[in-house]
Amino acid sequence: xxxxxxxxVGLSLNDCIKCNVCTSYCPVSQVTDSFPGPKYAAPQSERFxxxxxxxxxxxxxxxxxxxxxxxxxxxxxxxCSGCRVCNEVxxxxxxxxxxxxxxxxxxxxxxxxxxxxxxxxRNELLGRIGSFAPGLANLxxxxxxSRRLAAALFGVAEKxxxxxxxxxxxxRWLARTRAQRLRSExxxxxxxxxxxxxxxxxxxxxxxxxxxxxxxxVIVPPQNCCGLPMLSNGEFGAAESHHRRNVARLxxxxxxxxxxxxxxxxxxxxxxxxAPELLDLENDAGTRALKFATWDIFEWLRERLDQGxxxxxxxxxxxxxxxxxxxxxxxxQLRAHRIGKPALELLxxxxxxxxxxxxxxCCGIAGTYGYKTEKYQIAMDVGAELFDYVAAxxxxxxxxxxxxxxxxxxxxxxxxxxxxxxxxxxxxxPIELLAAAYxxxxxxxxxxxxxN
Amino acid sequence: MLDLLVIGAGxxxxxxxxxxxxxxxxxxxxxxxxxxxxxxxxxxxxxxYLPNGQDAVANWAQALPELxxxxxxxxxxxxxxxxxxxxxxxxxxxxxxxxxxxxxxxAIDPTTSNPKAERLSQRDGPxxxxxDLNLGQNAGLVSPVGAAxxxxxxxxxxxxxxxxxxxxxxxxxxDGMPDFYxxxxxxxxxxxxxxxxxxxxxxxxxxxxxxxxxxHLARLLDxxxxxxxxxxxxxxxxxxxERVGLPAVLGxxxxxxxxxxxxxxxxxxxxxxxxxxxxxxxxAAVFEIPTLPxxxxxxxxxxxxxxxxxxxxxRVEIGMEACGFxxxxxxxxxxxxxxxxxxxxxxxRNYLLATGGxxxxxxxxxRRGRVKETVFDLPLTAPQTRTQWLRPLFLDKRGHPIFQAxxxxxxxxxxLDQSGAPVYDNLQxxxxxxxxxxxxxxxxxxxIAVSTGYAAANAVVHGR
Ligand SMILES: Cc1cc2nc3c(=O)[nH]c(=O)nc-3n(C[C@H](O)[C@H](O)[C@H](O)COP(=O)(O)OP(=O)(O)OC[C@H]3O[C@@H](n4cnc5c(N)ncnc54)[C@H](O)[C@@H]3O)c2cc1C
Ligand code: SF4
Ligand code: SF4
Ligand code: SF4
Numbered sequence: 001x002x003x004x005x006x007x008x009v010g011l012s013l014n015d016c017i018k019c020n021v022c023t024s025y026c027p028v029s030q031v032t033d034s035f036p037g038p039k040y041a042a043p044q045s046e047r048f049x050x051x052x053x054x055x056x057x058x059x060x061x062x063x064x065x066x067x068x069x070x071x072x073x074x075x076x077x078x079x080c081s082g083c084r085v086c087n088e089v090x091x092x093x094x095x096x097x098x099x100x101x102x103x104x105x106x107x108x109x110x111x112x113x114x115x116x117x118x119x120x121x122r123n124e125l126l127g128r129i130g131s132f133a134p135g136l137a138n139l140x141x142x143x144x145x146s147r148r149l150a151a152a153l154f155g156v157a158e159k160x161x162x163x164x165x166x167x168x169x170x171x172r173w174l175a176r177t178r179a180q181r182l183r184s185e186x187x188x189x190x191x192x193x194x195x196x197x198x199x200x201x202x203x204x205x206x207x208x209x210x211x212x213x214x215x216x217x218v219i220v221p222p223q224n225c226c227g228l229p230m231l232s233n234g235e236f237g238a239a240e241s242h243h244r245r246n247v248a249r250l251x252x253x254x255x256x257x258x259x260x261x262x263x264x265x266x267x268x269x270x271x272x273x274x275a276p277e278l279l280d281l282e283n284d285a286g287t288r289a290l291k292f293a294t295w296d297i298f299e300w301l302r303e304r305l306d307q308g309x310x311x312x313x314x315x316x317x318x319x320x321x322x323x324x325x326x327x328x329x330x331x332x333q334l335r336a337h338r339i340g341k342p343a344l345e346l347l348x349x350x351x352x353x354x355x356x357x358x359x360x361x362c363c364g365i366a367g368t369y370g371y372k373t374e375k376y377q378i379a380m381d382v383g384a385e386l387f388d389y390v391a392a393x394x395x396x397x398x399x400x401x402x403x404x405x406x407x408x409x410x411x412x413x414x415x416x417x418x419x420x421x422x423x424x425x426x427x428x429x430p431i432e433l434l435a436a437a438y439x440x441x442x443x444x445x446x447x448x449x450x451x452n
Numbered sequence: 453m454l455d456l457l458v459i460g461a462g463x464x465x466x467x468x469x470x471x472x473x474x475x476x477x478x479x480x481x482x483x484x485x486x487x488x489x490x491x492x493x494x495x496x497x498x499x500x501y502l503p504n505g506q507d508a509v510a511n512w513a514q515a516l517p518e519l520x521x522x523x524x525x526x527x528x529x530x531x532x533x534x535x536x537x538x539x540x541x542x543x544x545x546x547x548x549x550x551x552x553x554x555x556x557x558x559a560i561d562p563t564t565s566n567p568k569a570e571r572l573s574q575r576d577g578p579x580x581x582x583x584d585l586n587l588g589q590n591a592g593l594v595s596p597v598g599a600a601x602x603x604x605x606x607x608x609x610x611x612x613x614x615x616x617x618x619x620x621x622x623x624x625x626x627d628g629m630p631d632f633y634x635x636x637x638x639x640x641x642x643x644x645x646x647x648x649x650x651x652x653x654x655x656x657x658x659x660x661x662x663x664x665x666x667x668h669l670a671r672l673l674d675x676x677x678x679x680x681x682x683x684x685x686x687x688x689x690x691x692x693x694e695r696v697g698l699p700a701v702l703g704x705x706x707x708x709x710x711x712x713x714x715x716x717x718x719x720x721x722x723x724x725x726x727x728x729x730x731x732x733x734x735x736a737a738v739f740e741i742p743t744l745p746x747x748x749x750x751x752x753x754x755x756x757x758x759x760x761x762x763x764x765x766x767r768v769e770i771g772m773e774a775c776g777f778x779x780x781x782x783x784x785x786x787x788x789x790x791x792x793x794x795x796x797x798x799x800x801r802n803y804l805l806a807t808g809g810x811x812x813x814x815x816x817x818x819r820r821g822r823v824k825e826t827v828f829d830l831p832l833t834a835p836q837t838r839t840q841w842l843r844p845l846f847l848d849k850r851g852h853p854i855f856q857a858x859x860x861x862x863x864x865x866x867x868l869d870q871s872g873a874p875v876y877d878n879l880q881x882x883x884x885x886x887x888x889x890x891x892x893x894x895x896x897x898x899x900i901a902v903s904t905g906y907a908a909a910n911a912v913v914h915g916r
Contacts, residue, residue, distance in 0.1 A: 017811070019488075019490065019491055019745050019746075020490070020665070020745045020746045021485065021486050021490045021745075021746060023665060023667070023746065024490060024667045024746035024751065025486075029663065030667075030668065030671065033661050033662045033663055036663070037663075037665075087771070088485070088770055088771040089485050089486040089770060089771075090485050090486075091484065091485035091486060091487070091488070091812065091813055092485070092813060093484060093485070093773065093813075269792055272791075272792035272793040273792035273793070291792075291793055292793055292794055294793055295793075335771060336771075336792065337791055337792045337793075338771045338772055338773075338789065338790065338791040338792060338796070339791050339792075339796055340767075340769050340772070340796070341767075341769075359758075359762075
C-alpha cells in the first residue's frame, strides 16, 4: 500500500460536525447491525487509526504514536459497501467512503486477502478466461451445483446475479466489423471496462453506434481493468499497477486532446477520482491528464446537446401509442461523479417515453459486495427500496398510470444485474435506449439494428 | 434556460424553489450536501428571544419593532412574513404533514381531520393573508430536556406537547435509545411546576436490532406490528388522565397512524384523557418530543418538500459544491460546481444563495480569522479578528458574534456592497446566511428560512 500522505481524504475527517446526516442515509446500517454506520466507521474511528501520517510520526499528533501503533481498524468497516451515499449527503464534505476504503486496505495489508476477494477483484482475468470457451464457462458457472460449491468453498453467494460470458467479446466484434467503422477527423476514445468487454459487449456496440451517428470516429485502444474491484477489496498494490498501465496506454490519445469516454460509471469514476485519490497519485502527471480527459458518455453527450449539436432524429421506442414507462435508477457510482443525472436530460428527448426517476439510494450490489455470502441478504434488503419503486411504476399497481413497463434503465452493469435479479424485468444501459431511439440498435435482441 | 438556480437545499432553498416553481418559473436546486432540516425540531420557530432579552417572546409579531432595523424580519414586515407562513402551511397540509399554530384553537386532534388544513390544501389561488386573530402568538413546547421551547407553527404530532395545558404529563422513553432521557425531562418539567412523571419501555419487545438511533426506530415503527406492540405498551404504563410524550420516532412515513392509534387506545382506556381543561384546547392524548439529530420531524418535513418539488418538476441535485462563477458587470453569467473531473457549469437567469451560515457551509472562517462567503465571496458583516468570534461562555445568552456574520441585503434580498448598492442584479440571498440576525440565538431559524426564502423567490418572480 502506498504511504498515505496528508491529503484531502485523511484530513477531511476534521470537518465532521457529528450531525449524523450520513448515518440517517447509509442504506447498509439501516438494514444490519453488522455495520455501525458512516459516522462511527469513518470520522470517529479514523482518529484511532495510524496511517503513518507524518502528522503522527513525530509523536506530537492528536494521538501518541504508541497508542496509534497496532490499532487495527474495526473489522466492521468491511461491511461498508462503498456506495458513497454518505459522501453525497454530508453537509461538510467529509470523504467518508474513501476513509473506509483506506481502512479496509489496512486490514488487508495486515491480515491478508481471502481467496474469494482476490477472485472477485479479478473481474478482468475471469472475463478473459471465460471468453476462451464461453459456452463451457457459462455451463460450469451457471449450474446450481457449482453455485452451491462456490458458495461453500469461496463464499460467493449462491443466488447473486452472476453475468454470462458472450461468444463475441467487444474486441472481436470491433475486429470483425472494422471495415464498417466510421473514419473521421473528429475522434473520441472509448473506455469499455471489463464488463462490457466480456459480458455486455452490446453496451459498447450501442455506444460506438451512437458516437459514430454523431460523426465521431471511435478509437478503442488496448486497455485493462481500471482497478476498481481491487480498490474496493483493499488490494491497493494491484490496483496501482493496473491504473499505471492504463495511463501508459492512454497517454498518447489524451495528449492528442481526445476525450476518453466510458459507459461504465465505475470505470470512469476510477479514472477520474478513485485511483488518483486513494492511491495518492494526484500529483502524477499522466494520472492528472487522464483524470481531466475522462467523461461519462452521457456527461459528454449532454455537452453536445447544450451546444445544439445532437442529432434530433429520435423516434419512439415502440410502435404502440401507449407511453413506454421507464424507471431510471442513477447508480451510486454515477452520483459520485457529481455531474447530476445527464442520462435523464438526453432520454427526455425520446418521444413517447415516460421517464421516471427513482430516488432510491442504492440497489445494494455495490460492485462485488452483494456477491459475498455474508452480504448477499444485506444487499437484497438495501435494494428493496428500489425494487419496490420499480414495482409501483407498473400500470397494474398504479391506477393513474397508462402505458407499458417492460424495462428498467441504469448506467452501471452490476446494478443492472441486481435490478434484474430483484425486479424480474430486463434492465438496459441508457445508451442502449438512445441507440434504439436513433434506430441503430435492437433493444430486445441487444444487437445492432438491421438497416433497411 | 433556467429562470432560477437555487444554491442550497436547506429549508430556505427548498421553500424558495417551491415558491418560484409554483409561480411557473423553471427552477433547479443544487447543494453540496443535505440541508440542516435533519438537525432541527421540525417546528417553525419565528422568534423565541430578542437579541438582548432574557424572557421568551410571547408574540413575535408584536416584538418585531424591537429588532434592529436591518434585521430580515424588519425588511419584510409582519404582513409579508404571515403570507409566507400561510403558503408554508398550505404546502405542508397538501403534502399530508399539516402544521398549525402551536396551542391554537384549531389544534390538531389526530382522530379528526383538521378543517383548516383541509381548507388550505384545497385552495389553489395566490396566497391570502393569514386570518388568525392570534397572529404571532408563540406557545411553549416541551424540549428534549424538558425545558420550554418558544414555538410558532408545530406539526400535528407535536401539538399536544404545549406546556400551557394542565393535564399531567407522562414522558415515555425507550430503553437503549441514546440521548433521550425521560426521567430528566420529567424532573425538569416538575421544576417548572408541571405535574410530570416518566416511564421507560423495553425495546427488545419491538426489535432484535441493537442500533436504536431515531431513524432506525422511526422506520421500525412504520410497520403495523410494531405500531400495535408499542401502543399496547404505552397504554399499559399510562395512568388515567395523563397525556403521553414520546420521542419523535413514531414513524417516518406513517407516524400519523401510530399517533392516532395510541390516542384512541388511551381515550378508550380513560375518556377524560383528551378533555383538556386549558382554554387553548389542545386535545390529543399523545405527542412527540423532538430528539437530538438526526431529527425525524425534520426529515419528514424535508421529505414532504422534496416530494412537492418532484411533482413540480424541480430537480434537486445533492453532492454539488459551488466552486466558481463568472460575472459580466453586475450580472452573474454562470456558476461552476466541482465534480470528479472538470467543473460543471450551471447557467440561469437568476441565482439564489441559500447556503446557510457558518454551520451550513455558506460562510467559512479560516484559522487566521478571515471570514468568507463561500460561493461569490460577497461582502460580509463579520467580526474582524479571531478573538472576537466567540464569547468565553459556550451558552452565553447573547450568542456568539461569529454566528451573526452574514450577507447584508436590500428589500429585494440582493446582497449589498460596502456602499449599500446591490453587488449583482440577478443574485439574491436568503436564510441563515443573512446578516443582522443570529437565528440560533433568536430561535428564528425556520422563520427566517421560510419568510426570506419566500420573499426572495417572489422578488425573482415579480422582477421577471
Ligand atoms: C450540527 C448542527 C446542529 C445544529 N443544532 C441546532 C440546534 O440544536 N438548535 C438550533 O437552533 N439550531 C441548530 N443548528 C442550526 C440550524 O440548523 C441552521 O441555522 C438553519 O437550519 C439554517 O437554514 P438554511 O436553510 O438557511 O441553511 P442550511 O439548512 O444550512 O442549508 C444550506 C445548504 O447549502 C448548501 N451549501 C453550502 N455551501 C454550498 C456551496 N458552496 N455550494 C453548494 N451548496 C452549498 C448546503 O449543503 C445545504 O444544502 C444546528 C446546525 C448544525 C450544523
Ligand atoms: S459508502 Fe455507503 S455503505 Fe459505506 S458508509 Fe457510506 S453510505 Fe454506508
Ligand atoms: S454527515 Fe458528515 S459531518 Fe455529519 S456526521 Fe456524517 S461525516 Fe460528520
Ligand atoms: S470497474 Fe470497470 S474496468 Fe474495472 S473491473 Fe469493473 S468493469 Fe473492469
